[in-house]
Amino acid sequence: MVTKNRSPYRAVLLILVLICGMVAPAMAAEPIRIGALVSATGPASFLGDPELKTLEMYVERINASGGVIGRPLRLFHYDDGGNANEARNFANRLLRSDRVDLIIGGSTTGTTMAAVPLVERAGRPMISMAGALVITEPVRPWIFKTPQSDRMAAERVLADMQSRGITGIGLISGTDGFGRSGREQTLAVAADFGIQVLADQTYGPQDTDMTAQLTRIRNTPGVQAVFNFGFGQGPAIVTRNYAHLGIELPFYQSHGVASDRFLDLAGSAAEGVRLPASALLVPDALPDDDPQKQVVQDYKAAYEARWNLSVSTFGGYAYDALMLAVAAIEAAGTTEPEAVRSALEQIQGHVGVTGIFNMSPDDHNGLAPESFRLLEVRDGQWVLVD
Amino acid sequence: MFAEFLQYLFSGVTIGATYALVALGFTLVYNASHVINFAQGEFLMIGGMSTVSLLAMGVPLPLAIAMAVALAAVLGVALHKLAIAPARKADVITLIIITIGASIFLRGLAQIIWGKEFHAMPSFSATESVNVLGAVMYTQSLWVLAVAGVLVLLLALFFTRTLMGKAILATSMNPGAARLMGIRTQFVLMLAFMLAAVLGAMAGIMVAPVTLTAYDIGIMLGLKGFVAAAIGGMGSGVGAVVGGLLLGIAEAMTAGYISSDYKDAVAFLLILLILFFMPRGLFGARVAERV
Structure with missing residues (x-):
C-alpha cells in the first residue's frame, strides 16, 4: 500500500530527472x-x-x-x-x-x-x-x-651546398619512415643542384653507434660534405661519432633534429653543423618586419x-x-x-x-x-x- | 685499409663488451634459477639514468655511480622479493613472464620519473678519443673494456673461490640437494638477482656516454644481450663474454664492409646458424636430458 501511495510522487520525480538530463547538455553547446x-x-x-x-x-x-x-x-x-x-x-x-x-x-x-x-x-x-x-x-x-615536406628540406640543404661549391656528398639516413623518405627525396633532387651522392649509408632508429657507416663515408673518394637525414637521438649519435672520428668536412643535418634537445645531446660535437629549420628556433634573430x-x-x-x-x-x-x-x-x-x-x-x-x-x-x-x-x-x- | 678494419673492430668491441655484460647478467640468474630475466635490460637503463640525474644534482661522478649501482642492487632484491619469491612454486615459464611484466613496470616508472627524452652523460676522461694506428677510439671504450674485464674476473673468482659463489653453483646444479646441504636457496636466488642488477647497472653507466641513455634503452640492449647469451650458450660465463664480443664485432663489420642495412640481419643470421648447428650455443653445457 505504501508503494502505491508513493507512485505518483515517484513518477513526477522521474520526469523531472529526465527533463533535467535532456536540458543540461542542450544548454551548453555541443563540443x-x-x-x-x-x-x-x-x-x-x-x-x-x-x-x-x-x-x-x-x-x-x-x-x-x-x-x-x-x-x-x-x-x-x-x-x-x-x-x-x-x-x-x-x-x-x-x-x-x-x-x-x-x-x-x-x-x-x-x-x-x-x-x-x-x-x-x-x-x-x-x-x-x-x-x-x-x-x-x-x-x-x-x-x-x-x-x-622533406623534399623542401633536402632542396634547402642542397642549395646551400651548391653555393659552397660542393659537388659530391655522403648521405647517411635513418631507416625509419622519416629517414627513408628523406633519403629518397635527397637522391631524387640532388642532380638538380649538380650534386652527386657518392656514399649512401643507413642506420636503425635504435642504433647506438654509427662509427662504421661514417668511416665508410670518409673513405669514399670525392665526398666533400656529409648530410644526415634522420630524427630522434640517432642524428645526435651520428654527430658525436662524426666529431669523434675527426671528420673535417661540412656536416648537415635535416629539420628532423631542429630542437634545443639536439644541442644538449650532441654537445660540443654539434659545432658547425648546419640545418634547415623553422623560424621557431631563432625567434629573436628574425628581423622585426618578419610577419x-x-x-x-x-x-x-x-x-x-x-x-x-x-x-x-x-x-x-x-x-x-x-x-x-x-x-x-x-x-x-x-x-x-x-x-x-x-x-x-x-x-x-x-x-x-x-x-x-x-x-x-x-x-x-x-x-x-x-x-x-x-x-x-x-x-x-x-x-x-x- | 688496416686502419679501416681497426676502426670497425673498435666500434664492435665497445658495443660488444656492453652486450657481454648484459649477457653475464642473464647467465647469473639463469644459473641460479633457470629463469631468463627479461628485466635485465632495465637495470642498464636504471644505472645510466640515475647516474645522469645524480650528476645533474651536483653529485660527483664516482659517488653518483656508487649510488646508482646501490639503487639497482636494491631494485634487484626488490624484484626478487616482491615478484619472483611469492611465485616460487610456479614453473620457469611463469617466472619468465613475471620478469617481462616487471620490465614493463620498471620502464613505465622510469618514464614517469625521468621523462621520455634522451639524456647525455659526459665521458669519464677529459680527452674524448685517442688515435690508435690511424683509427680513432673513444676513451670511454677503454673504460667499458676495463670495467667489463674486471667484472668478469671478479665473477670468476666469486664462483670458484668463495663459499657463496659455490652455493649459487650448487643451487643451479641441484636445488633439492643444495637445500639438504643447508644452502638457503631462496637467499641464493636473491643474491643472483642482486648481482645481475649490479652488472646491468654498471654496463648501463659505462656505455651511457657513448650511446646516450633514455627510459627505453633497455629494450634493445637487453634483447641484444639475450642474443649474445644464447650464442655463447645459456649459463656459460665465458660464453656470455665471447657471445657479446662476437655479436658486437659482427654488427660493426657488416655495417662497415657489407651494408648498414644488413647489420641486424647478420646478427640474427649468426644466432640462427649457431643455434642450428650447436643448439646449446658455443659454450653451453653438453648435458644429455635424463630420462
Whole structure:
C-alpha cells in the first residue's frame, strides 16, 4: 500500500530527472570533437610529446576564451607509441567510437599513412604533423599537413651546398619512415643542384653507434660534405661519432633534429653543423618586419611558461595544425566535414609558427621552401645563416 | 685499409663488451634459477639514468655511480622479493613472464620519473678519443673494456673461490640437494638477482656516454644481450663474454664492409646458424636430458 501511495510522487520525480538530463547538455553547446593521434612515447616521443602538450594547452586556452563558433573544443587523444599498427587502431577508435569532427596527427609518416585509408573512408579532414612528401603528394582530398615536406628540406640543404661549391656528398639516413623518405627525396633532387651522392649509408632508429657507416663515408673518394637525414637521438649519435672520428668536412643535418634537445645531446660535437629549420628556433634573430616574428615569439613564450620546457619545432607543427583547423571551422561556420575540408583548402596567408600557409586544391601543405631558415650551430647556439 | 678494419673492430668491441655484460647478467640468474630475466635490460637503463640525474644534482661522478649501482642492487632484491619469491612454486615459464611484466613496470616508472627524452652523460676522461694506428677510439671504450674485464674476473673468482659463489653453483646444479646441504636457496636466488642488477647497472653507466641513455634503452640492449647469451650458450660465463664480443664485432663489420642495412640481419643470421648447428650455443653445457 505504501508503494502505491508513493507512485505518483515517484513518477513526477522521474520526469523531472529526465527533463533535467535532456536540458543540461542542450544548454551548453555541443563540443567540437577534435581527435589527436600522437606518438607521445617510443622512438618518436621527440615529436609526439611537445605536440600533445601544445594541443592540450591551446585547447584549454581556446575554451577559456569562448571556444570556436560558440562551441567548446573537446580533445580526444591517443598515444600510438610511434607504432603504425596502433595508429591504425586508434584512428579507428577516434572515427567510430569518439566520432571526432577532424583528426590532428599522426606524429610520424608511418603512423599518418597507416591512418590515411581509414580517414579517407570515413570522410573526415586530417591534418598530419609528419614531414614526408607522400602524405600530400599526390593530393588526397581529406589529408593536409603542417610541416614542410622533406623534399623542401633536402632542396634547402642542397642549395646551400651548391653555393659552397660542393659537388659530391655522403648521405647517411635513418631507416625509419622519416629517414627513408628523406633519403629518397635527397637522391631524387640532388642532380638538380649538380650534386652527386657518392656514399649512401643507413642506420636503425635504435642504433647506438654509427662509427662504421661514417668511416665508410670518409673513405669514399670525392665526398666533400656529409648530410644526415634522420630524427630522434640517432642524428645526435651520428654527430658525436662524426666529431669523434675527426671528420673535417661540412656536416648537415635535416629539420628532423631542429630542437634545443639536439644541442644538449650532441654537445660540443654539434659545432658547425648546419640545418634547415623553422623560424621557431631563432625567434629573436628574425628581423622585426618578419610577419612570423610575433606568432613565433608568442607561442614560444606561452609554451615555455606553461610547461617549463624549451620549445621545439614539432610542437609548432601541432600549433599550426590546431590553428588551421580552428580557422577552417570558423570560415565554414560549421563542423560539417565537407565544409571544413573545402575551407581548409582555401586558407590563404595564414601566418603560423612553421611558415605562411597558402593552401590550394593542388597543395595541401601550403608552404614554400623559404619557410625553412638555414641555421648553423656556433658556440652551442643556433645562428641564422641567411 | 688496416686502419679501416681497426676502426670497425673498435666500434664492435665497445658495443660488444656492453652486450657481454648484459649477457653475464642473464647467465647469473639463469644459473641460479633457470629463469631468463627479461628485466635485465632495465637495470642498464636504471644505472645510466640515475647516474645522469645524480650528476645533474651536483653529485660527483664516482659517488653518483656508487649510488646508482646501490639503487639497482636494491631494485634487484626488490624484484626478487616482491615478484619472483611469492611465485616460487610456479614453473620457469611463469617466472619468465613475471620478469617481462616487471620490465614493463620498471620502464613505465622510469618514464614517469625521468621523462621520455634522451639524456647525455659526459665521458669519464677529459680527452674524448685517442688515435690508435690511424683509427680513432673513444676513451670511454677503454673504460667499458676495463670495467667489463674486471667484472668478469671478479665473477670468476666469486664462483670458484668463495663459499657463496659455490652455493649459487650448487643451487643451479641441484636445488633439492643444495637445500639438504643447508644452502638457503631462496637467499641464493636473491643474491643472483642482486648481482645481475649490479652488472646491468654498471654496463648501463659505462656505455651511457657513448650511446646516450633514455627510459627505453633497455629494450634493445637487453634483447641484444639475450642474443649474445644464447650464442655463447645459456649459463656459460665465458660464453656470455665471447657471445657479446662476437655479436658486437659482427654488427660493426657488416655495417662497415657489407651494408648498414644488413647489420641486424647478420646478427640474427649468426644466432640462427649457431643455434642450428650447436643448439646449446658455443659454450653451453653438453648435458644429455635424463630420462
